Amino acid sequence: MSEDINEKVINIFSKHKNAQPSEHQERVKFFAGFNYVKINKDGNGKPFKADNLIKYAEKCHYIVRVMRTLDGEVVLYNYDVPNDQLFKFIKEFENNTLNGTIIEIDKYFPEDLA
Numbered sequence: 001m002s003e004d005i006n007e008k009v010i011n012i013f014s015k016h017k018n019a020q021p022s023e024h025q026e027r028v029k030f031f032a033g034f035n036y037v038k039i040n041k042d043g044n045g046k047p048f049k050a051d052n053l054i055k056y057a058e059k060c061h062y063i064v065r066v067m068r069t070l071d072g073e074v075v076l077y078n079y080d081v082p083n084d085q086l087f088k089f090i091k092e093f094e095n096n097t098l099n100g101t102i103i104e105i106d107k108y109f110p111e112d113l114a
Helices: 003-017 050-059 083-094
Strands: 029-031 034-036 061-070 073-082 101-108
Touching: 050 083, 061 083, 073 083, 083 101
Parallel strands: none
Antiparallel strands: 029 034, 061 073, 061 101
């Protein structure tokens, strides 16, 4: 996904949070308990293609950092979660199969690793 799109969305959310007008056409909306911004075109102004987005998603992995306290010591567990398993992983917290506090979810691409 384009860094330009990430920067644009973060900028829209920041301006919304600080009650500043945004120069972008997209607006922050609220649904199902969360704010969101709908983006119709990529960083080059072209419409998104489902196949390209799906191929991109299939390559994504996430490092999910979970804080736990063991024997009075705070530790971090770092899970490697493929994109297609992310919802299942989070559901395991709801089911109490996994426990702790999710500290961060960081996206990466395994083939980019040295």
